[in-house]
Amino acid sequence: MTPSRILLVDDEPAFQRLGAAWLRDAGHEVEVAGDAAAAEAAFRRQPADLVLLDLSMPPYHDPVAGLELISRFAPAPVVVTTGHADHAMALKAVERGAWDFLGKPLDPDLLRVVVDRGLERGRLLAELRRLRAATGGTDDLGLVGASVALARLRDLVRRIAPTQLPVLVLGPSGTGKELVARALHDSGPRRDQPFVTVHCGAIPAELLESELFGHLKGSFTGAHADRPGLVETAHRGTLFLDEVGEMPPAMQVKLLRFLQEGTYQPVGGREQRKADVRTVAATHRDLEAMVQEGTFREDLYYRLKGMVLRTPPLSERPEDVPVLATLFLRRVSGRGARFTPDALDWLGGRDWRGNVRELRALVECAAALAGPATADELLLDAADLGFAAGEEAEAPAMDAAAPASRRTLDQEVVALERRLITQALEEVGHNHTHAARLLGLSRVGLLKKMDRMGLR
Ligand SMILES: Nc1ncnc2c1ncn2[C@@H]1O[C@H](COP(=O)(O)OP(=O)(O)OP(=O)(O)O)[C@@H](O)[C@H]1O
Numbered sequence: 001m002t003p004s005r006i007l008l009v010d011d012e013p014a015f016q017r018l019g020a021a022w023l024r025d026a027g028h029e030v031e032v033a034g035d036a037a038a039a040e041a042a043f044r045r046q047p048a049d050l051v052l053l054d055l056s057m058p059p060y061h062d063p064v065a066g067l068e069l070i071s072r073f074a075p076a077p078v079v080v081t082t083g084h085a086d087h088a089m090a091l092k093a094v095e096r097g098a099w100d101f102l103g104k105p106l107d108p109d110l111l112r113v114v115v116d117r118g119l120e121r122g123r124l125l126a127e128l129r130r131l132r133a134a135t136g137g138t139d140d141l142g143l144v145g146a147s148v149a150l151a152r153l154r155d156l157v158r159r160i161a162p163t164q165l166p167v168l169v170l171g172p173s174g175t176g177k178e179l180v181a182r183a184l185h186d187s188g189p190r191r192d193q194p195f196v197t198v199h200c201g202a203i204p205a206e207l208l209e210s211e212l213f214g215h216l217k218g219s220f221t222g223a224h225a226d227r228p229g230l231v232e233t234a235h236r237g238t239l240f241l242d243e244v245g246e247m248p249p250a251m252q253v254k255l256l257r258f259l260q261e262g263t264y265q266p267v268g269g270r271e272q273r274k275a276d277v278r279t280v281a282a283t284h285r286d287l288e289a290m291v292q293e294g295t296f297r298e299d300l301y302y303r304l305k306g307m308v309l310r311t312p313p314l315s316e317r318p319e320d321v322p323v324l325a326t327l328f329l330r331r332v333s334g335r336g337a338r339f340t341p342d343a344l345d346w347l348g349g350r351d352w353r354g355n356v357r358e359l360r361a362l363v364e365c366a367a368a369l370a371g372p373a374t375a376d377e378l379l380l381d382a383a384d385l386g387f388a389a390g391e392e393a394e395a396p397a398m399d400a401a402a403p404a405s406r407r408t409l410d411q412e413v414v415a416l417e418r419r420l421i422t423q424a425l426e427e428v429g430h431n432h433t434h435a436a437r438l439l440g441l442s443r444v445g446l447l448k449k450m451d452r453m454g455l456r
């Protein structure tokens with residue numbers, strides 16, 4: 001085995017000699033640096049496998065300032081040496097990412113043990129990185145799926161995230177557009193800054209401007225105080241324009257101006273303010289057709305689509321159905337929960353018009369109805385899924401012969417409610433007001449129930 005390289009960083013000549021001798025005795029190669037700059041230069045020239053770092057050295061002397069050095073040697077493990085058994089400082093160092101600490105004067109045996117453990121950890125981490133790279137990265141960015149289409153999508157997200165290009169995410173409802181927007185943010189350089197969503201379709205046109213750009217006190221009735229807009233909140237981060245196709249034309253102009261110049265005026269204000277945001281926009285509408293029809297501004301369209309990402313419907317990637325269904329089941333029912341083969345067939349045979357959102361809601365409903373099973377044992381079959389989906393024939397509780405004993409009255413009621421709501425919605429072409437009337441509910445009451453059942 002090649003000897004490990006250790007970088008010993010300390011400004012005391014006596015310790016440099018002694019520590020280096022001990023480490024060489026243990027079979028390591030040692031390089032010595034007497035201050036922070038020399039240490040960084042040495043590490044850049046040839047990264048060490050482990051760094052032994054004294055915190056109070058030039059130019060810092062103050063060990064608190066020395067703490068910031070710890071992160072500069074990544075990914076090598078750093079063992080910090082502190083004077084006078086300074087425990088508080090040692091703990092701070094570990095909080096800042098040091099692998100371990102040793103009090104001075106050093107004990108050679110302890111030094112050897114700590115260094116060996118640190119090197120071992122470094123080797124394991126390197127091996128993990130190597131395996132990850134070899135398997136194409138196990139980091140799925142939260143975008144789960146076994147299909148080629150999803151692998152391609154993840155690959156594009158990884159490549160686009162580091163850029164500052166605006167991204168337009170297109171795809172049918174429930175296919176993961178918002179998830180893609182988050183993944184772009186979380187794997188890009190703005191990940192530690194805010195991710196702010198603007199629901200362009202849900203906010204009334206009159207309010208959208210003040211929501212986006214903020215307003216000054218007194219600028220309209222009810223504006224009792226200055227209020228920052230979402231654009232300001234998103235400064236340095238990502239602004240996610242969800243359902244951008246619903247944005248009213250008057251707002252489209254204002255948004256375009258902001259995207260072109262990086263400046264905006266709060267409602268009721270005169271001075272220009274600045275904000276630096278990366279935009280990700282999403283819509284399930286056909287924006288290109290809207291541009292043709294003249295309902296979406298062409299110049300804004302081109303501004304938003306620096307890059308276009310598409311989230312395909314589930315029907316184009318059937319391999320993802322079992323993978324996603326199992327993911328959602330295990331999230332709610334624990335790691336041991338499973339589907340029977342006929343349940344997987346049932347899932348595969350269905351036409352998921354509501355895409356991943358519908359799949360998720362149905363699986364979660366089936367898991368809830370199947371009862372508070374001890375997590376590791378839950379096994380869902382096709383009948384459980386059919387029951388949750390409100391299929392008449394699959395409602396065993398209505399049939400004395402069916403083994404439905406594990407369902408409680410509450411669960412039966414929930415399933416029945418779900419079935420009646422689904423039917424009513426279908427009858428009236430998904431008009432909430434009409435469906436509510438049919439069911440003898442208020443519109444809000446119906447919407448609340450639908451939210452609870454994941455039917456929205
Ligand atoms: N590839 C995926 N892996 C894991 N979960 C997913 C995936 N795709 C979608 N989901 C889940 O499905 C649901 C719907 O996704 P999301 O809200 O991102 O869709 P959307 O395209 O924005 O839908 P809409 O157009 O209706 O707003 C969410 O609960 C999301 O977490």
Ligand SMILES: [Mg+2]
Nearest residue numbers: 177178242282
């Ligand atoms: Mg969405």
